[in-house]
Amino acid sequence: MSAVQSISGKSQPAGTEVYDVVVVGAGFAGMYMLHKLRGQGLSVQVYEQGGDVGGTWYWNRYPGARCDVESMQYSYSFSDELQQEWNWSERYAPQPEILKYANHVADRFKLRSDIQLNTRVDRAAFHESSNTWSVTTSDGKTVMAKHVVLATGCLSNARVPDIKGLSDFKGKVYHTGNWPHERIDFTGLRVGIIGTGSSAIQSVPIIAEQASQLTVFQRTANFSVPARNAALTAEEREAFRAKYPEIRRFAREEARNGIYTEMPDKGALDEGDNERRAKYESRWSRGGLTFMMAYNNLALDKAANDTAADFVRDKIAEIVKDPQTAKLLQPDNHPIGSKRICVDTDYYATFNRPNVKLVDIRSSPIQEILPNAVRTADKDYEVDALVLATGFDAMTGSVAKIDIRGRNGQTLNQKWAEGPKTYLGLMSAGFPNLFIITGPGSPSVLSNMIVSIEQHVDWITDCIAHMRDRGLDTIEASKAAEDKWVAHVNEVAQGTLYPQANSWYMGANIPGKPQVFMPYIGGVGVYRQICSDVAAKGYEGFTMT
Numbered sequence: 178m179s180a181v182q183s184i185s186g187k188s189q190p191a192g193t194e195v196y197d198v199v200v201v202g203a204g205f206a207g208m209y210m211l212h213k214l215r216g217q218g219l220s221v222q223v224y225e226q227g228g229d230v231g232g233t234w235y236w237n238r239y240p241g242a243r244c245d246v247e248s249m250q251y252s253y254s255f256s257d258e259l260q261q262e263w264n265w266s267e268r269y270a271p272q273p274e275i276l277k278y279a280n281h282v283a284d285r286f287k288l289r290s291d292i293q294l295n296t297r298v299d300r301a302a303f304h305e306s307s308n309t310w311s312v313t314t315s316d317g318k319t320v321m322a323k324h325v326v327l328a329t330g331c332l333s334n335a336r337v338p339d340i341k342g343l344s345d346f347k348g349k350v351y352h353t354g355n356w357p358h359e360r361i362d363f364t365g366l367r368v369g370i371i372g373t374g375s376s377a378i379q380s381v382p383i384i385a386e387q388a389s390q391l392t393v394f395q396r397t398a399n400f401s402v403p404a405r406n407a408a409l410t411a412e413e414r415e416a417f418r419a420k421y422p423e424i425r426r427f428a429r430e431e432a433r434n435g436i437y438t439e440m441p442d443k444g445a446l447d448e449g450d451n452e453r454r455a456k457y458e459s460r461w462s463r464g465g466l467t468f469m470m471a472y473n474n475l476a477l478d479k480a481a482n483d484t485a486a487d488f489v490r491d492k493i494a495e496i497v498k499d500p501q502t503a504k505l506l507q508p509d510n511h512p513i514g515s516k517r518i519c520v521d522t523d524y525y526a527t528f529n530r531p532n533v534k535l536v537d538i539r540s541s542p543i544q545e546i547l548p549n550a551v552r553t554a555d556k557d558y559e560v561d562a563l564v565l566a567t568g569f570d571a572m573t574g575s576v577a578k579i580d581i582r583g584r585n586g587q588t589l590n591q592k593w594a595e596g597p598k599t600y601l602g603l604m605s606a607g608f609p610n611l612f613i614i615t616g617p618g619s620p621s622v623l624s625n626m627i628v629s630i631e632q633h634v635d636w637i638t639d640c641i642a643h644m645r646d647r648g649l650d651t652i653e654a655s656k657a658a659e660d661k662w663v664a665h666v667n668e669v670a671q672g673t674l675y676p677q678a679n680s681w682y683m684g685a686n687i688p689g690k691p692q693v694f695m696p697y698i699g700g701v702g703v704y705r706q707i708c709s710d711v712a713a714k715g716y717e718g719f720t721m722t
């Protein structure tokens with residue numbers, strides 16, 4: 178619905194388009210937001226900077242990219258027909274298939290007519306005289322809206338590190354988070370890859386098959402567990418579909434991370450060495466993120482965590498033949514899981530290939546990029562192409578790129594200068610009618626993103642309906658509720674091992690970024706209940722006018 182309406186009868190400059198809601202981003206969050214708001218008969222305009230829908234899955238096209246949450250669960254639950262009809266081909270869907278799914282959703286729910294592609298939102302300003310937002314886009318246009326929803330994604334601002342000489346490199350430079358659309362073939366090339374997070378861990382085995390030589394520059398070794406990916410059979414899909422009501426309910430209400438799995442009832446130190454090893458072995462053979470769900474205290478107790486970390490370090494030593502390389506690959510500076518655990522297919526075994534070399538840039542840092550080589554403190558490594566798997570300015574990076582001005586002209590960047598401050602991760606005091614989907618202060622990146630996206634979209638839709646039913650103009654988080662929530666988010670994080678790692682959860686990967694644990698670690702079920710209670714109590718902690 179592109180119908181342009183007036184907002185509460187307030188006059189706008191002649192010719193200005195006026196919407197009930199502007200949504201920024203057409204990934205999984207923006208698309209579902211559009212669908213839900215339309216269901217209320219609202220006029221909505223979505224702006225998407227990419228050339229098509231899909232968000233993360235539009236940009237992250239690097240070789241080997243796939244989701245680390247199983248496809249039957251990493252999918253929308255809002256339409257039973259959709260979840261019954263869509264056929265996922267593999268346990269972990271590859272990126273092209275997830276992108277196809279996003280496109281299918283856009284077509285199936287006829288979303289495209291309200292999505293303007295190739296358009297960035299540059300500015301958004303709240304006007305106190307009319308209680309409306311003006312939104313200015315990269316095509317030079319300004320529209321007005323009562324509400325703005327930031328569906329900008331948490332890992333969408335790819336970060337190119339500031340390394341001397343990078344712009345003078347004469348070969349091609351690729352970033353995993355902004356990968357070209359055409360197929361890149363590294364056959365016969367000497368390739369260097371910088372970074373060893375999830376993106377590198379997925380792409381290294383594939384690039385190694387093509388490149389004549391692959392040099393992996395590692396600053397921090399990461400823990401990775403095997404995916405055990407496989408084709409899904411029709412029977413497996415059917416069995417899953419039959420259980421969907423319970424699977425989705427559990428993921429929403431009971432799971433900490435929005436994933437249906439057994440919940441451990443024991444701590445790692447409650448069992449003897451042999452039993453514990455057998456449990457880790459069984460999780461390792463089964464594959465996937467649920468390795469960390471073997472015991473209920475792996476994220477809380479360092480001694481318990483050490484047992485899982487030691488198990489994975491032993492596995493690395495078993496798999497990697499060269500003892501020196503194995504030693505370098507064994508993480509030793511953070512608890513397992515305190516940086517997002519990686520899920521791989523043959524990552525460690527790839528280092529047994531004669532054409533793959535691991536370079537430790539913690540002890541010998543990269544000094545500069547030469548036109549044909551990477552220079553570390555002790556050696557030059559000649560390369561023809563460079564892959565930057567250096568991650569993202571996570572959770573706040575894409576929001577920070579927009580000049581957002583709330584009451585009294587205060588910018589969101591000023592307000593968040595010492596770290597993001599939100600109430601429930603949904604709104605920030607001083608910025609009325611501006612919602613954030615899976616923002617900092619919500620479970621977000623610690624969860625199955627689609628579960629968290631659906632919860633936020635449903636909550637925001639209900640909130641806007643509540644306002645309309647009562648003829649209300651604004652909703653705004655109160656400063657007191659926000660301060661209390663920020664303190665709670667912090668306190669819960671401090672009770673875990675997570676703050677012990679220099680992770681992107683903490684903003685530690687971005688020089689100068691304030692180091693604050695950004696997501697809410699209380700669990701999606703607990704968090705959902707808190708949000709529902711707030712709404713049931715007349716949006717407690719928010720001011721509505």
Ligand code: N01
Pocket residue numbers: 243244245246332338339340353354371372373374375376377379395396397517520538543566567568569622681686
């Ligand atoms: O990024 P990262 P990512 N010089 O930040 C290194 C999700 N994801 O794109 O750790 C040298 O994890 C950096 O080193 P260090 C998932 O949530 C999901 O891999 O800072 N090295 C690190 O090794 C994931 O956690 C999937 O010391 C530099 C690496 O680059 C998140 O996205 C797949 C450097 C960056 O790792 C981000 O993953 C892929 C420098 N200047 C991603 N700067 C799924 O499976 C950075 N590094 C769903």
